[in-house]
Amino acid sequence: MxxxxxxxxxxxxxxxxxxxxxxxxxxxxxxxxxxxxxxxxxxxxxxxxxxxxxxxxxxxxxxxxxxxxxxxxxxxxxxxxxxxxxxxxxxxxxxxxxxxxxxxxxDRSLAAREALPARLGIAVATSLEHADDPATPGYGAIADVEPCTLRDLAARAAEALDVDPRVWGAPAAKVARVAFMGGSLGHFGDLALRAGADAIVCGEAGYHVCQDLAARGLGVVLLGHDVSEExxxxxxxxxxxxxxxxxxxxxxxxxxxxxxxxxxxxxxxxxx
Structure with a gap:
């Protein structure tokens, strides 16, 4: 070849x-x-x-x-x-x-959609970019999980990916729907909120973005850009x-x- x-x-x-x-x-x-x-x-x-x-x-x-x-x-x-x-x-x-x-x-492929959540043992339902159309390729992922706390979710990510995440949000906040976004979060936090997510696991995001999302009820688990896309x-x-x-x-x-x-x-x- x-x-x-x-x-x-x-x-x-x-x-x-x-x-x-x-x-x-x-x-x-x-x-x-x-x-x-x-x-x-x-x-x-x-x-x-x-x-x-x-x-x-x-x-x-x-x-x-x-x-x-x-x-x-x-x-x-x-x-x-x-x-x-x-x-x-x-x-x-x-x-x-x-x-x-x-x-x-x-990033928009169906395979990439599943890759990061799979490391945490989580099956995804759809993309974050096109949450209402699972068949359409799009950025990120949305998944329903067994109810847990934000602390539990961060611990799960830490163990699966060998990283100490930086987390925004109350440790005891309840999480039943999780969004994922490899690399930079950008504006996708708003899409996660619209999709009903309680938390988002991503690579990186700016201080003011995380401050805003946490205040609006979305926990943010920052893994590091590289870790989230490995x-x-x-x-x-x-x-x-x-x-x-x-x-x-x-x-x-x-x-x-x-x-x-x-x-x-x-x-x-x-x-x-």
Missing amino acids: KVRELEAALFDAFPREQAEAWDHVGLSVGDPADEVRLVRVALDATAEEVRAAHAMGANVLVAHHPVYIEAPDAFTPLASDRPQAGAAVFEAARLGLSVLSFHTNL PFCQVLACACERAGIAPERIAVAERTRREERPWWTYTGGRLA
């Missing part, structure tokens, strides 16, 4: 038209005519991931996050005065590696296999352990 054929198959799984107009999806760098030897699947398309892919013998990196949304001014080795995206493209070109990204088009790597790996890449030629980047994440939380004298 050639790189262009893998790209086409992945666009069949995650249609380009489902991506936001501002997004950069598909092939960012590489030779479309190259034969696919080994695929590395990762959340981010960074210079570090490019080098890791090359070191293991992969000639294709399939990532969720694009190398860039807007192209940097130059593609050079990593330097403090230039965006790191330029270094990722530089390294990929230098090493002969193709980089494919599937971002907001994957399950998407398996979605991409499965799509590569369905495209015709043999399982032994697909390597998923290992889940980042909390002590290896590029961000950390200081709590009571320890790194959490």
Whole structure:
């Protein structure tokens, strides 16, 4: 299979038209005519991931996050005065590696809808974006759960994803319907309230957004952008296999352990 054929198959799984107009999806760098030897699947398309892919013998990196949304001014080795995206493209070109990204088009897929809730053992009913139409692809997810407290939900997420969530809302608040949104919450908290959710589990959201939602009765469980979207790597790996890449030629980047994440939380004298 050639790189262009893998790209086409992945666009069949995650249609380009489902991506936001501002997004950069598909092939960012590489030779479309190259034969696919080994695929590395990762959340981010960074210079570090490019080098890791090359070191293991992969000639294709399939990532969720694009190398860039807007192209940097130059593609050079990593330097403090230039965006790191330029270094990722530089390294990929230098090493002969193709980089494919599937971002907001994957976010809207049925597979992505189920990925994060499944880590918590929760089955979803519909998307958050199109709550009244379960068959339509859309951002996020809505699920009914056995009644619990917001503290219980946060503990469940912490154990399932190896993270210490930051939580907005009363710990004893009752939760029977949960919304999920991988990555940034943006304006989707309002959709969660409209769908009758008691809490939303997401990657990140601003202070004033969380303050507003909590005051209106929606608990917010913040996992970290990367933690909330790590399950998407398996979605991409499965799509590569369905495209015709043999399982032994697909390597998923290992889940980042909390002590290896590029961000950390200081709590009571320890790194959490």
